[in-house]
Amino acid sequence: MANDSSDFARSMAIATSGLRAQAGRMRVISENIANADSTSSTAGGDPYRRKVPTFSSALDRTLDAQVVTLGKIKPDQSNFRVKYEPSNPAADASGNVKYPNVNSVVEMTDMRDAQRSYEANVNIISATRRMIQRTLDILKS
């Protein structure tokens, strides 16, 4: 085996990469939710565009294992919501205001999903820790 560090240490490191990726996804989701109503600062301009996190699996050569990394954060190219609000400072000449293409229901489900994956990774870490504890218990007997 190329790597001499114990498999348990590697399991923990892999699960940690999962935690990091999910935490990054959470950050993007919170950015989307926070900006759900941000309009453009100029009249008729484009508002905040929803961001989509991507994941990719990469071979970590020091760990010799497939870890997950948060890839590029890409803009969502779907259409903006348009509302007729002539009194709004961000309204264009015809009185329409562009609102971000953020759908809070989609963001909420994404958030639950990120939370669930995060918990799964935490569970793997605690299971691995219990297994390490069992190994150490052999010494005690």
Added chain:
Amino acid sequence: MSINDLPVLSALRTKMQWHQERQRVLSENVSNSDTPNFRPRELVEPKFDKTGAPAGSMGPLAMTVTSASHMTPSGAPSSFDQNKNAGFETRPAGNAVNLEEEMTKSANNQMDYAAVTSLYAKSLHLLKTAIGKG
């Protein structure tokens, strides 16, 4: 004959290594549960013959790295045979990891590991009794 050559202990040790490696494979599956086109993996359980030596189902020989700059082939090497048919429910993104299934496997793996370590400790205790120190 050293203590490590005892069939019981070496079989238990192989089993412990298997659980350790399985935990790593499960950890890979869980951390990649949102990666597009990721296929989960699983290890084949080792079988032991009468002497306690593992029989069959061991992994392929690892490639020898002759230079530090050589790349490792993708997919971590394993000393146990892999079951590539794990995961039958594929999502539209091509990811076939089922978190519930992986969690159950991880819990099972942990319990089995606990059982094996207890057996190992008991075997050591037995040896202590045999040499009159128990």
